């Protein structure tokens with residue numbers, strides 16, 4: 001069959017020796033179940049999966065061992081039945097040779113499986129369910145990096161996919177896993193392709209691309225695809241046509257823009273192995289627990305393709321193939337161009353392992369020492385991504401990250417074509433990989449430093465604000481102290497110094513012109529008080545409902561009363577207190593104390609009780625309702641809830657009692673109205689408040705006038721009080737055997753020292 | 768009009784030029800006022816290059832003051848946390864030769880660290896909170912304190928104030944997910960185990976396949 005479909009060419013590329021024949025001599029074989037499987041939690045790109053099993057747990061084949069952590073992650077299933085013997089750090093296949101968390105599964109050899117959720121009529125399943133089946137099977141790209149397949153099959157809403165490409169290129173030397181898969185299971189690949197096509201909304205073009213060095217695979221695939229709209233395209237062999245972007249260019253002539261994914265130009269690419277796995281997942285509900293891998297190299301007695309369980313230790317595979325450590329120059333996972341050396345034969349086979357290469361020294365000798373770049377330009381000719389490898393090398397050497405990015409380092413697919421052709425044997429790709437890591441690190445550092453700057457600036461702002469506030473307060477205090485001093489001096493001048501302690505407390509003089517207004521207000525006050533009294537009277541033998549109504553009435557009366565008092569109070573200071581004292585300074589402690597005292601006055605004790613009572617009622621109704629519900633549902637909490645209700649009732653009762661006791665006295669208190677002169681009335685009403693005011697003022701004044709000795713005495717007193725308190729705390733800490741005992745002790749000691757010092761000072765002063 | 772121009776070519780040319788000068792002058796003057804840049808852009812630019820560790824090793828109370836000092840002509844090689852990379856970037860920005868790090872201010876360390884409070888020893892004195900320029904320590908008086916590792920820049924400033932010495936600087940976790948390739952060593956002798964980057968591979972492979 002001649003090919004009529006046009007294919008394009010990529011720039012660059014090389015023709016390394018293929019070395020594919022040796023592994024194709026034997027048919028595909030299935031490897032036995034090894035005694036132990038090592039399953040890394042992170043076999044894909046993205047977040048590691050979260051462990052669901054415990055050490056010692058018996059598991060069946062196909063059971064979920066670890067679930068995907070977020071979208072960019074993939075499930076890990078048990079490849080066979082056995083016991084989880086450890087969840088621990090183990091060397092994993094990674095170029096770093098480092099360890100990572102793995103589930104260790106001791107197999108029992110019985111290979112018992114969970115019942116799988118088969119779907120013989122999978123053609124009828126809708127897209128969401130299909131995607132869910134793919135996700136549930138933990139499928140990731142089997143060809144290269146191991147990108148979670150479900151993510152790739154779920155393009156963004158604004159990306160319509162018009163071309164689906166199935167990648168059967170397998171351009172890297174030695175590897176034949178995809179080749180043998182297509183030869184043996186062409187039907188599965190085709191069926192999988194159809195499923196993918198459905199998932200992507202039936203793109204207009206579906207192509208399977210295969211290099212022309214696999215004639216057998218091409219033939220079987222063409223047969224299998226007969227009668228479908230799937231095109232099977234072959235194109236000339238060249239490394240690296242299997243790169244995603246390269247293959248897209250070969251099959252469609254389109255170029256994926258730098259830094260973007262193929263979906264941005266309406267193309268999705270999937271590997272043939274992944275496609276077959278998708279079919280098995282959808283049709284049979286089979287999770288991804290095994291794959292086909294090429295085992296090849298002259299250090300082995302047997303070279304072939306095997307189907308093997310994920311997690312099988314490489315040493316087990318090597319044993320089965322007559323590996324001779326003496327002959328091998330190294331052990332490679334992946335192909336000779338893009339693979340990496342394995343540090344250890346105990347590493348397991350994972351989802352992305354398409355080849356295990358054990359070459360002899362003759363096959364793959366150690367690299368020759370690198371020489372200086374002679375600027376021959378062969379690397380630029382070989383580069384499939386149209387980069388200038390020699391320039392990149394230059395900048396990577398001098399760590400010029402900016403220039404590297406400007407020369408599109410991130411378009412480099414690390415194919416190794418450049419280092420392959422370089423006559424100076426420069427390990428170019430390693431430079432690029434290192435530089436990429438450096439740039440990524442740099443980017444994240446930048447991000448962090450930006451965040452740090454914001455945090456630091458924010459903190460600075462906050463501290464500045466605090467400082468400013470403190471400064472303002474300090475100024476205000478100073479001003480108040482000065483004022484008090486001045487006032488004191490004035491008073492001293494005006495009157496003999498008998499009333500030193502209460503300079504401003506006497507609302508002494510009354511302005512005559514306010515008399516009328518005050519009289520009116522007093523009448524109002526009296527009326528309000530009367531109605532309050534009335535409302536409160538029949539309280540003792542009232543039912544709850546009545547009580548509530550009454551309380552509302554009381555409230556109203558009280559509000560009126562408070563308003564009247566407020567007015568009166570407002571009138572009083574305006575006319576009675578000397579102007580200097582009434583001038584409120586915003587943050588002055590004296591006026592703050594006054595405010596507080598006023599506020600307290602507004603809330604009489606009985607009112608306070610009443611508010612508590614009200615809130616208690618509310619809580620009671622809620623609690624009762626809850627208890628009822630709980631009882632209806634026969635919940636365990638019912639009893640506890642009922643207890644709560646009982647307690648609430650008790651509290652209410654005690655509160656009511658208190659209220660009834662309080663009510664007559666507190667109402668009686670502010671009503672000596674017949675006898676009082678206007679001034680007295682004001683004084684009584686403002687009693688508590690004015691006391692507090694007086695105290696605060698006295699303190700402020702005293703601060704200014706106190707002698708040094710007095711100050712010291714005060715200090716001693718407060719220190720003594722503090723010491724007493726800390727000692728008590730220390731005792732308690734000792735009793736509780738507190739962890740901070742030492743801290744408490746040092747605190748007490750410090751206080752003692754301070755106290756002694758102050759006392760000494762005082763003694764000195766008294767002398 | 769045309770006649771006057773024709774008769775006094777030099778005068779009219781002069782007038783035209785003066786007119787243009789006035790118009791553009793006004794335009795530029797307006798633009799300078801209208802699009803005035805707040806702050807000193809050079810200081811801002813320098814500040815973005817500094818690592819924002821706020822450690823004070825440069826001798827200034829933070830990165831911004833050092834940025835200001837650089838703008839005023841101070842040396843650019845006083846920041847150890849930034850190291851050579853930062854010096855290079857600063858040199859590129861200011862268009863000067865990049866000096867090496869001034870060892871007097873400390874050495875560049877390859878291993879980033881974060882503070883770690885041994886929580887059972889913390890007495891909750893809040894001293895470290897006050898010292899941390901990043902607000903990266905969480906705690907209250909008499910409560911155990913802890914460091915938000917993600918926000919900690921490893922500046923070291925909290926270690927000294929702690930009265931019970933319960934703060935350690937520990938290296939940032941460097942696991943498999945933080946790993947990245949290193950540049951090949953100059954001699955390439957120890958790269959014997961690297962594969963994709965093996966330069967000699969292709970040639971010998973060709974030889975073997977020729978032989979077989």
Ligand code: SF4
Nearest residue numbers: 383412413415416418
């Ligand atoms: S490794 Fe990068 S630079 Fe070298 S040939 Fe491949 S794509 Fe080009």
Ligand code: SF4
Nearest residue numbers: 373374376377379422
């Ligand atoms: S092939 Fe090697 S020697 Fe030639 S220019 Fe590229 S890096 Fe330099």
Ligand code: SF4
Nearest residue numbers: 820822823825830846
């Ligand atoms: S030494 Fe560097 S990181 Fe530390 S404060 Fe100075 S500029 Fe900032």
Ligand code: SF4
Nearest residue numbers: 899919920922923925
């Ligand atoms: S926690 Fe300590 S080391 Fe970290 S940023 Fe704050 S003060 Fe610096």
